Amino acid sequence: MNSAPPFHPYGTSHLIVIFLTITLPFLFAALVRWTKSPVTERIIAGALSLTLVLNYFVYLSLVGQFGAVSWEQTLPMQLCDWAMVVIIIAMWTRRPRWFEVAYFWGIGGTVQAVLTPNLLYGFPDFRFFSFFTSHCGIIIGIIFLMLTHHLRPRAFSIVRVFLWTELYFVITLITDRLTGFNYGFLLHKPEAKTLLNVLSDYRPLYLFEMHLLALAFFIVLYVPFAIYDLARREFL
Numbered sequence: 001m002n003s004a005p006p007f008h009p010y011g012t013s014h015l016i017v018i019f020l021t022i023t024l025p026f027l028f029a030a031l032v033r034w035t036k037s038p039v040t041e042r043i044i045a046g047a048l049s050l051t052l053v054l055n056y057f058v059y060l061s062l063v064g065q066f067g068a069v070s071w072e073q074t075l076p077m078q079l080c081d082w083a084m085v086v087i088i089i090a091m092w093t094r095r096p097r098w099f100e101v102a103y104f105w106g107i108g109g110t111v112q113a114v115l116t117p118n119l120l121y122g123f124p125d126f127r128f129f130s131f132f133t134s135h136c137g138i139i140i141g142i143i144f145l146m147l148t149h150h151l152r153p154r155a156f157s158i159v160r161v162f163l164w165t166e167l168y169f170v171i172t173l174i175t176d177r178l179t180g181f182n183y184g185f186l187l188h189k190p191e192a193k194t195l196l197n198v199l200s201d202y203r204p205l206y207l208f209e210m211h212l213l214a215l216a217f218f219i220v221l222y223v224p225f226a227i228y229d230l231a232r233r234e235f236l
Helices: 012-035 038-066 079-093 096-115 126-149 157-179 203-235
Strands: none
Touching (some): 012 038, 012 126, 079 126, 079 157, 096 126, 096 157, 096 203
């Protein structure tokens, strides 16, 4: 385990992962359009869902066998764990309310994890594959739904998802207090260089700034849709 290769940000393996994350949902959506078959779409949704779930449990099994972590460190309390459940439900129900949560959590949090991963182990360590499978699978599912069903967030989606995020924040804060593990990076900043590193070192202020950063992310993620709506009204 200690001989695992280190992860190199924006090395060859990392760039390949980013490329596949961008291209795969477009390929899947093109396949659905070409076949014009609901069965094809269900197969893709099922394959993505199964990949995410199996990856999660395989990871728990492998780290458990190596004895690398304690049970406190394997709880499904990262935001990406919650986003994984939400995107699976969204792919099967196609309901906008599920999609909007998946969109803001998945794109707002998971994209940052893919671009600036808090990851020590590089290719071909199993933790490299598990990390990117879980995070990239969420992004692929979100873009796939946007392309195939034209699902999108609305202005009030920001408020609803922010309230869901507050629920996650409270539950995770309690979990961190009980386990001593840094779920959601609520105890301290991540080791990798991310946007959280620019926040305050004073923890109460750090947690408050996290709220502002999340809200800012949500607004930025909605801006393209707001611009599209305004432009559409002008030309109609």
